[in-house]
Amino acid sequence: MYLKTIMIPKEKCYVANPNDTVKSVLDKLEHHGIDGMPVVEEGKYLGTATKYSIFRHFFFMKTPKLRDEFIEQTKINDILTLDEYSVNDDTFFEESFLTLQDFPILSIINERKEFLGVVTRYDVMEQFKSAFGMSKPGVRIAITSIDAEGRIKRLASALSKFKLNAISFVTFDETDKMHRRMIVKVESHKNIKKFTKYLKQNGFKVLDIQEDK
Secondary structure (H helix, E strand, O other): OEHHHHOEEHHHOOOEOOOOEHHHHHHHHHHHOOOEEEEEEOOEEEEEEEHHHHHHHHHHOOOOOOHHHHHHHOEHHHHOOOOOOEEEOOOEHHHHHHHHHHOOEEEEEOOOOEEEEEEEHHHHHHHHHHHOOOOOOEEEEEEEEOOOOOHHHHHHHHHHHOOOOEEEEEEOOOOOOOOEEEEEEEOOOOOHHHHHHHHHHOOEEEEEEEEEO
């Protein structure tokens, strides 16, 4: 899945103009309760203005201006640093995790540097929760299988055999072809014990069973 499929479109984003003063940008950040916003001019993405980069520039770049003079007279375009907060629109969802550890928003741009929208850490976490079925009650079953070939197909067949409705399915240990952990979450059902017993008898090891209510 591409990040752009979960982005907030540009029409709904808070953005700064490169000619905005530092004070104007700080006021916008404070008003909207956010830590940073894209700087856009005529549809082109120029960078991201953040509270951290603003104060870092003032305190560590040894500007000769006094604080109020710096805030009121400096254009945000004059202090934009090397961009770290944008990704191309063909970036995969999972590639955003490391970047969003350090900053809560990413700007999505195309190959022409046109600003398309933003993805927030909240958006990504919601998708992550959805992948694990965290918003819906059910029974989470962690399993592994020694026999690699056809194990997902056999698991799907077992779910069908015992009439269980799967809420989510994720796998781990992509580098280990022999011992791959899988977590399947299913709706609560009277056949779950029969299902797990069947798995144990057919090449699977049940690691854990937890019910979310």
